[in-house]
Amino acid sequence: MKKKWSNQMIKGIVGLIGFVIWLFLLRVLKKSKLNFWHFLVGSIGAFLFMFVFLQPVLTRPLARIVALLASLPGKIGDIYDAHYKYGVIFVESSIGAISLKIDFECSGIIEIIAYLSLLMFYRVYTVYERFYVGVLGVIAMVLANALRLITICLILYFGGIDTYYIAHTLIGRMIYYGLSVVLYFYVFTKPQIIKQKVGNFRYDNH
Secondary structure, three states: OHHHHHHHHHHHHHHHHHHHHHHHHHHHHHHOOOHHHHHHHHHHHHHHHHHHHOHHHHHHHHHHHHHHHHHHHHHHHOOEEEEOOOOEEEEEEOOEEEEEEOOOOOOOHHHHHHHHHHHHOOOOOOHHHHHHHHHHHHHHHHHHHHHHHHHHHHHHHHHOHHHHHHHHHHHHHHHHHHHHHHHHHHHHHHHHHHOOEEOOEEHHHO
16 A cells, blocks of 8 residues: 555655746746647657546546437347446357457547647637537547447447457457547638638638
8 A cells, every 4th residue: 555655745845846947837838939849849748747637537438428329220220239337249140259459448538638739739729619629529530439339339249259350450450540630620720721811811701
């Protein structure tokens, strides 16, 4: 217990020192008007701090939410069972059964943290707009992840457990990351293009 408490104290002290250094660097970069480096250092730092301190706390609740959403079609169609409290989905086909555990990687926590880290320092938006877009983006990514799991479960149910690799590694990832690309386009790329100005020409005037 003492060793565990000591490790937590060391982690907290190191994190606090790193946080102060990070804030100092952000202040220097902002005053120097080095916008790109401010965005880069800010986003990387935010990702690391959220990953270390928030990820262990949020992974399990997020996995339960995704499992709950993914369980709805299974319950309606009586196709598969989901024990969302444990983040587990049980699929039984005519040629076998398989349990899917929604763990750290499948929860989508890494992608959500990366999205929020970039958005925090994306100055195209105001603070209010960043908060609003951040909430909507997280909801969209959770729904996309749930859709990925629903697709995997349906493929396993109708195709059997032999389709696991294709369903999980190929089709599932294509769905999730394809929808993530669409989200990133509308959140990051399109607003930047619209607000660009070249001479007297503005994209938002055409």
